[in-house]
Amino acid sequence: MKLFVTVGNTRFDSLFKALDKIAATSKHEFIGQIADGSYIPDNFPSFTFHNDISAHIKEADAVICHAGAGSIFRLLENEKKIIVVFNTDRVDEHQRDIASFVESESLALTCWELAHLEELIEQLVSFTPNKYYKDDFHKVDNIIDCLFS
Numbered sequence: 001m002k003l004f005v006t007v008g009n010t011r012f013d014s015l016f017k018a019l020d021k022i023a024a025t026s027k028h029e030f031i032g033q034i035a036d037g038s039y040i041p042d043n044f045p046s047f048t049f050h051n052d053i054s055a056h057i058k059e060a061d062a063v064i065c066h067a068g069a070g071s072i073f074r075l076l077e078n079e080k081k082i083i084v085v086f087n088t089d090r091v092d093e094h095q096r097d098i099a100s101f102v103e104s105e106s107l108a109l110t111c112w113e114l115a116h117l118e119e120l121i122e123q124l125v126s127f128t129p130n131k132y133y134k135d136d137f138h139k140v141d142n143i144i145d146c147l148f149s
Contacts, residue, residue, distance in 0.1 A: 001125060004060035005032040006053060008068045012087050013039040015066070018114040020044070028121060031056060062124050064117075067095035067110075072102060076132035082108035083120050106130045 005019060016032060016039045023030045023043035030044035033053060040046060050056070057063060057074075062081035065071040075082050086099045103110035107129050109120050 001028045001061045002059060003028055003030050003062055003064055003121070004053075004056045005030060005064045006056075006071060007033065007035050007037070007066045007087075008071050009035050009049075010066055010068060010087065011035055011037045012066055012085075012089060013037045014089055014114060015064075015085055015087070015117075016041050016046070018117050019064070022118045022121065026118075026121070031060075064121075067099040069094070069098050072098060072108070073134075076102075076107055077134055079132075081124055081127060081129060083111055083117070083124055084108045085111040085114070085117070107132050 005015070007015065012035070016034055016037060019030060019032065020041040020043050023041065032041060032044060032046035033050065033056070034040070034046045034048055036048065057078060057080060060080070062083070063075050064083045064085060065075065066087045067084050072082065072084060082102070084099050084102055087095055099110045099112070102108040109124060109127055111117050111120050
């Protein structure tokens with residue numbers, strides 16, 4: 001299985017350290033987008049940033065990503081299997097909320113502790129996520145009517 005790992009523009013060195021250890025003996029193929037992280041994996045290729053990572057996403061069988069809303073919802077809209085990894089290196093709580101949501105809706109597998117990541121990668125092979133339905137926001141006209149009436 002080809003796995004693309006992305007952390008958006010957020011440093012997440014502990015994730016790449018854990019994946020590097022897994023990749024050393026894994027039958028899966030990894031490629032990582034490490035952002036401004038200082039850890040460079042030895043056992044799979046990586047890059048910092050790319051203007052358009054959609055080709056990497058398209059080529060991957062599944063994606064491992066941080067619990068950033070932009071990354072997750074883009075992947076769900078592209079119907080990718082995902083492992084969402086809660087970034088304990090960050091202090092903000094929005095990632096916990098998003099990770100809890102995708103887990104409770106069975107939209108993705110969620111990794112709360114990096115010690116469980118290898119097990120989740122194996123579960124991903126047979127995991128079938130629930131279908132994500134994008135709910136477009138169409139209330140602009142109602143808001144404008146309220147403001148100017």
